Amino acid sequence: MGRENSEGGILLAGGTVVTLDADHRVIENGAVRVQNDRIVAVGKRGDMEKSFKGTVLEASGCIIMPGLVNAHTHLPMSLFRGLADDLPLMEWLTGHMFPAEAAHIRPETVYTATLLSCAEMLLSGTTFCCDGYFHEDSTARAVAESGMRAILAQGVIDYPAPGVPDPSKNVEAALMFVRSAKGRFPAIEPSIFCHSPYTCSAETLIRAKTAAREENVLLQIHVAETDGERDQCFAQNGVSPVGYLDRLGVLDERTLLVHAVAVDDADLSMIKKSGAAVVHVPESNMKLGSGVAPVPDMLAHGIPVALGTDGCASNNDLDMFGEAATTALLHKAFRKDPTVMNAETALRMATEKGAEALGSGSVTGSLEPGKKADIIVVDTRRPHLVPMYSPLSHLVYSARGSDVRDVMVDGRLVVRQRKLLTLDLERIMERMERLGSVVKGKA
Ligand SMILES: [Zn+2]
Incomplete structure (x- = not known):
């Protein structure tokens, strides 16, 4: 080997x-x-x-x-692939994903589902991924066994979460993961992942960013995924979701903004000025009916843009070749202009630009x-x-x-x-089928 x-x-x-x-x-x-x-x-x-x-x-x-570089994943969510489809984001998230996670996400399910996701990614050419979820130490163990390169983050959310029943300890849990994972596996770099500006308070976001700065790690966050999120942010905070993060001092060159669908030109200028990068996840945005991120405008602003699949409960696979094709096709159709996103641009977002956006370009x-x-x-x-x-x-x-x-x-x-060569795929699939039948019975 x-x-x-x-x-x-x-x-x-x-x-x-x-x-x-x-x-x-x-x-x-x-x-x-x-x-x-x-x-x-x-x-x-x-x-x-x-x-x-x-x-x-x-x-x-x-x-x-x-x-290939998959810049946004929730690896253990392969356990929920196809569990709830054809639903709007909020109904999908609060009516299906959060309850399924509460019922089934434990260290051993995270470990097995991550092994399956790594198998799928490696067999389809992805060598580097950036992940955020819960029980991330189990994710790290599985990723290390698979031989993949990864940036892995413990999730932060102001609700009771798998492994972190007390939300007031969420940033501490993320920090603990960062400290325990640093230097433990040669190809794994730790990070912190805040779920979103609408599930994390201002205080949580600031504490998480402060911790990320102190540890010199990447802060990942879902932001401006839908028009609804943007409207709610304006109503509550008087600014756009990106403007809100900027006001809190969360944006810098070590911040990774996932989605950035509901953004305007002022948001893009703010992102560019801060040095933050964006992860485009077109298939997840299409499947959840969230809209189309203005990627050609981001590129015109000089913002580093990576590609990701998102968790495979909202995709429903981890094939980055598919994601690159979707990216190239979606923007042509949306802008009614076949020159707006060429093959090389999409391929670079799935490789070298992706690595650059993750701070791993060298x-x-x-x-x-x-x-x-x-x-x-x-x-x-x-x-x-x-x-x-x-x-x-x-x-x-x-x-x-x-x-x-x-x-x-x-x-x-x-x-x-x-x-x-690194994992016993047949055995992993058997174990996932058994876990799937438990989810089916209880979900
Ligand atoms: Zn995501």
Whole structure:
């Protein structure tokens, strides 16, 4: 399982290398050389094979590209996939998700459901995710076992929550997770996740941001998800949800704003000025009828925008190829302009721009020497991918997560020939089926 990597390294060779670097390099018959956990060279196969003494991973007929970045997830919610669909956000959240979470979310369900989500993500090419939920220490254990890279946050909400029955202890619980997770797993970085400005008081938001600043970690928050939230915020606070967070001093370059659907130009200027980043979650917004985030305007403002799936109870999968395609298509349809979101823009949001928005742009997101070896091999010898005029176009408009053949994270092969090497998928699915029958009986 990547043990060969410690000696002569690995050369992924022979495919089309889509680097997504600053020079937009696409290399035919290219190769990527990996030594330990890092990419050490990217170039033509012929040059790189000379004098190479390690293991060659043959990738002819494939695309070699950076692993995908899912910048917003609630991993354990795979337990509730398909449990309540076709409902408005508030009814879905308060009538179905919060009660299901109260009844079924425990450390062991979080652990098992996270294993399933990691399996789904790795097998579909996602190597890095950013998560926020409850019992996050169990999430961390499962993510570490899977071999994924992740930013993980304990959730903060002013209601009794799984594992945190007393809301006055919510920030302390999040802080405890941050301190216990720091440095514990090499590819996991802790963070704090406030559910939203309407489920967290001003005091909670300020305490959470202060704690995040003291620990130098990312603060994630759902914000401006619907027009209803925006109207309510204006009625209660006299400002927009983004304006409210700005007034509380919560916005800075270590703040990640999820959704940002109901925002205007003044909000976007505020976000840009603060240095905060946005995560666009189009399929969740579409499924819950929340609307369309003005992503082309965000990009025009120079705001870093990442892509995420959201929890798979509101998506209902974790396939980032699907999310990139939805992003490219949705904005064209919404603006009645096919030039408003091209394939490369969507693909970069799912890779290097995503990593940048998460503050990990120097670590991962593109194929460049010095970066961590988070690499995927996409099999293009498939009926829906032949012939191939433009690899970037195919990756967004035609490819699917199931086309991913091999996955490497941190220099370690975690998927080989579509088989997960780190987890026993059959056993996880059996355990999830058992948990699902409990949810079905009680939900
Ligand atoms: Zn979410």
